[in-house]
Amino acid sequence: MADTARAGQSLFDAWEKRDFDAMGECLADGVSFNDAPRGQIINGKAAVKDWYMSWAAACPDSVAGATSVAASNDTAVFQGLWAGTNTGAFGPLPATGRSVSMPWANVLHFDRDGKIVGGTAYYDQLTALVQLGHMQPPGEG
Secondary structure, eight states: OOOHHHHHHHHHHHHHHTOHHHHHHTEEEEEEEEEGGGTEEEESHHHHHHHHHHHHHHOTTOBOOOEEEEEOSSEEEEEEEEEEEOOSOBTTBOOOOOEEEEEEEEEEEEOTTSOEEEEEEEEOHHHHHHHTTSSOOTTOO
C-alpha cells in the first residue's frame, strides 16, 4: 500500500519548487481532476499538470503551504493557504498586480502504486476574485 500522505506531499513539494516534471510523475496517466468552484473536470496527466501550473503562472511568487489533514490507504486530504502577487493571467482574467491569499483544500485519490488517479480541488474563488479586484464584495457596488 502507498503512503498517500507522503505521495500527496510530494506533489505539493514539487509545486512549491516549480518542478512541474516531478509533479507529473506523481500523476497516473488517466488521472481525472475536478475543479469544484469552476465546475470543470480536467482529464489526463498533461491537463492536470497544466492546471496546477496555471496557479504558479498567475502568481509566480505564490506559496501553497500544503499540509496533510487526513489520509487513508487510497485517499489523502490536503489544505493550505495559497498566497502571492498576481502578475500573470488568472484564468481568462488579466493580471492586477494585487496580492491574494485564499484558503484551499484538495482531496486526492491514489492507486496501489501511489500515483494520483483523481481528486477534487476546493477553494474560495469569491475571495480571490474580490482581492484581485475582478469583483466587488457581496453587498457592495
